[in-house]
Amino acid sequence: MSDIKPIAMTLGEPGGIGPELAIKAWLARAEHNLPPFFILSPKIIMDQTTEALGLQVKTKVIDEVSQTGKFFEDALPVFEIPGNGEDIKPGTASSKTASIVIDSIIHGVNLTRSGTASAVVTNPIQKSVLYQAGFNHPGHTEFLAELSGPGTIPVMMLANSQLRVVPMTIHIALSEVPKQLTAEIIKQLVRITTASLQRDLGLKKPRLAIAGLNPHAGEDGSMGDEEIKVIRPAIMELRDEGFDVVGPLPADTMFHAEARANYDVALCPYHDQALIPVKTLDFHGGVNVTLGLPFIRTSPDHGTALDIAGKGIARPDSLIAAIKMAADMARKRAAGNAASQGA
Numbered sequence: 001m002s003d004i005k006p007i008a009m010t011l012g013e014p015g016g017i018g019p020e021l022a023i024k025a026w027l028a029r030a031e032h033n034l035p036p037f038f039i040l041s042p043k044i045i046m047d048q049t050t051e052a053l054g055l056q057v058k059t060k061v062i063d064e065v066s067q068t069g070k071f072f073e074d075a076l077p078v079f080e081i082p083g084n085g086e087d088i089k090p091g092t093a094s095s096k097t098a099s100i101v102i103d104s105i106i107h108g109v110n111l112t113r114s115g116t117a118s119a120v121v122t123n124p125i126q127k128s129v130l131y132q133a134g135f136n137h138p139g140h141t142e143f144l145a146e147l148s149g150p151g152t153i154p155v156m157m158l159a160n161s162q163l164r165v166v167p168m169t170i171h172i173a174l175s176e177v178p179k180q181l182t183a184e185i186i187k188q189l190v191r192i193t194t195a196s197l198q199r200d201l202g203l204k205k206p207r208l209a210i211a212g213l214n215p216h217a218g219e220d221g222s223m224g225d226e227e228i229k230v231i232r233p234a235i236m237e238l239r240d241e242g243f244d245v246v247g248p249l250p251a252d253t254m255f256h257a258e259a260r261a262n263y264d265v266a267l268c269p270y271h272d273q274a275l276i277p278v279k280t281l282d283f284h285g286g287v288n289v290t291l292g293l294p295f296i297r298t299s300p301d302h303g304t305a306l307d308i309a310g311k312g313i314a315r316p317d318s319l320i321a322a323i324k325m326a327a328d329m330a331r332k333r334a335a336g337n338a339a340s341q342g343a
């Protein structure tokens with residue numbers, strides 16, 4: 001019997017590699033000692049995928065999440081979401097299946113928020129086709145925050161065994177970054193990241209490093225003054241509050257091995273500044289985790305990979321890492337809750 005409640009896994013874009021990865025992660029359950037998980041999907045989509053890939057995998061519809069553990073050894077448990085497999089073509093994302101994709105996320109979040117599932121692990125979505133269908137959030141991160149209620153500030157963190165990064169602005173045009181990167185945002189992100197690393201990753205006093213926005217962190221204002229006007233003042237205030245935070249550091253020299261040894265997480269002004277080093281260091285072992293939510297959410301660090309969908313060659317490593325990280329976080333939260341109740 002598992003020590004944590006089952007993990008909810010969303011379908012993601014059905015024309016992408018998500019369904020294949022879910023099946024491959026289930027096949028790897030014993031090898032990786034994975035806790036029981038279920039997928040939120042129409043059963044037909046999972047069955048179509050196993051058949052197309054020639055895999056001998058049974059699926060089992062569960063009526064209750066609590067049945068996940070009972071069936072997990074013999075079949076991939078499916079929490080059925082309404083929908084059919086008609087509009088699905090591997091390698092092609094379609095706005096016709098957007099309602100299935102979104103329902104899967106909403107149900108996964110509801111089951112996790114209610115405590116029925118211990119965490120939600122999301123498969124990648126094809127953002128462009130969801131936008132065509134009227135989805136008006138840049139990605140999961142912002143959608144999950146909205147589902148969590150007003151005042152939720154989600155923090156995207158990508159992590160592998162060599163590096164953790166937080167992009168301080170996410171899916172916005174580069175030209176918008178200087179406008180949105182305020183001292184207030186930086187302070188909020190540092191506070192949330194520190195609290196999450198303490199609570200969910202067990203780091204007692206997390207060390208944070210903040211990258212500059214401009215080349216050479218602005219070179220004393222000669223290449224941009226956001227470091228002087230925004231980033232440094234925020235860091236000084238945070239240090240006064242007791243946070244272990246350094247910067248602004250030149251982004252080009254803060255990701256080599258010796259530099260990485262000096263911090264636990266790097267916060268970067270914009271998306272690619274953070275995600276290029278983490279995905280380059282270990283693409284297949286990376287996990288995307290959203291901090292600051294009232295529930296645990298992890299995801300693989302890659303996208304829908306339409307170019308390889310249906311070919312049977314997608315690697316489930318990142319999804320497996322996401323399941324493991326979600327389970328570890330759930331165990332740490334449970335232990336922390338038990339300790340605080342006992343205190």
Ligand SMILES: NC(=O)c1ccc[n+]([C@@H]2O[C@H](COP(=O)([O-])OP(=O)(O)OC[C@H]3O[C@@H](n4cnc5c(N)ncnc54)[C@H](O)[C@@H]3O)[C@@H](O)[C@H]2O)c1
Nearest residue numbers: 123124125126127128299301302303304305307308314315
């Ligand atoms: N969490 C998410 O929902 C999420 C995350 C990242 C990207 N996306 C979305 O995915 C779509 C495609 O994005 P992209 O093309 O930039 O990145 P991608 O990660 O889908 O693909 C980049 C390259 O890596 C390969 N790749 C990705 N995952 C792989 C795996 N598991 N095994 C083997 N090879 C793999 C792909 O074949 C491709 O060559 C976009 O719509 C993007 O917004 C979603």
Ligand SMILES: N[C@H](C(=O)O)[C@H](O)COP(=O)(O)O
Nearest residue numbers: 139140141142288299301302
């Ligand atoms: N920026 C992420 C990445 O490139 O990996 C990705 O798009 C995930 O976004 P959501 O988790 O918000 O969908």
